[in-house]
Amino acid sequence: MKIRYLPEADGELEEAVAYYHARNPQAAKQFDAAVRHEERHLQNHPYSAAATLAPWRAWPIPHFPYSLIYRVARQELIVVALAHHSRRPGYWKHRLPERH
Template identity: 30%
Template sequence: MANVTICSAAEDDYTESLKWYAERSIETANDFDAEFDRALSQIADAPERFPKCDSRHRYFLLRRFPFRIIFRIEGADIVVVAVAHGSRSPDYWTDR
């Protein structure tokens, strides 16, 4: 299993989204958190099985929420660079 690191900008994406859900429903926020954790576990287990979005990055689509987790493989490590909402500008994270 690879080590997964979340860059600070991706952490901000996640925190902002979790807060938005929590303001509306604690249960939904908990579901979002659980789905995010599940995604990170699957990414860590087999990162190369997920589709590429460019030459360096891959993505994981959350099932229940309109988000993509954008990550790259750096040696034996995984770096999450964005938790991107589907209706946000699609390439806002490319400079990370």
């Protein structure tokens, strides 16, 4: 199953990696590896996350204050946000594609 990040979600991933890298390059590598690991898990088990705003689901990144917010659509996972846990819940709702 393919994973597709919306541009805003991709930007959040880049910003988070840059944030960790500026403070601790090893932490940035660990964060990126954790995100990629969870992506692989979701590719194999796409419905394992709770539907927070059906059909959108939230999957936490272990050891980091982030969750992948995504939806299963045909043969791909659409990631709408890499949401930091301290942000306002649902801040990403305006990104939801009308057609999905």
